[in-house]
Amino acid sequence: MSEVTLRLTGVTKTYNAGTPAAVEVLRGLDLALTKGEVVALVAPSGAGKSTLLHIAGLLDTPDGGRVEIAGADMTGASDHRRTVMRRDEVGFVYQFHHLLPEFSAQENIVLPQLAAGVPRAQADARARDLLGIVGITPRAHHRPAALSGGEQQRVAFCRALANSPSVLLADEPTGNLDPATSDTVFEALMTLVRETGMSALIATHNMQLAARMDRQVRLEQGRVLPA
């Protein structure tokens, strides 16, 4: 049986519970990603995509249900354990790159590794490898402001994967780019995910990109359904 890297079971989330302003966003949501699987998350605006990604990435806690990452049940885990798990096992990519402006592309990929205790030489080698996979080795020593939007996003992917997480969570990772750039940057992301063997849950409104992933799921009425 394939190894499950992310499993959400019966996850519920209501904002402002018990008040007239209550919003029941997740209503017993089940979702499992197996190792190496790339899943498109398609959701109408306001369906709870950010809520789902935040809960899956341990940035928020569900009201009920279970979140397991790399086989570990995170129910009731301490803040410290959640932070360590997030640092080591989860990579995030957003629409905007959020790179540190005063550091080079290479340094942006090295820093999270140093924070996780990786020796500098090893972190540098990993950063070089990742930049090579996404095809921007010549840009390694540029700061983000000196990179194109597509290059910035490729660096953000490398940074998200620097600590070899089990799961990548991405929210419209190419949403800021023009269609042609979006296409090549998406290819770079797929190559990275394939070469590192991780699982990825990628929220997108772009049905052409969704079709290129292994599987598509739809978030609707608080649950995940096949698309």
Ligand SMILES: Nc1ncnc2c1ncn2[C@@H]1O[C@H](COP(=O)(O)OP(=O)(O)OP(=O)(O)O)[C@@H](O)[C@H]1O
């Ligand atoms: N902190 C909060 N307090 C109250 N309601 C919230 C809060 N955060 C989100 N919501 C509501 O929960 C619902 C889901 O929000 P969420 O941000 O997860 O949706 P989304 O699918 O990511 O939307 P979009 O695609 O437009 O970003 C929305 O109706 C939103 O208004």
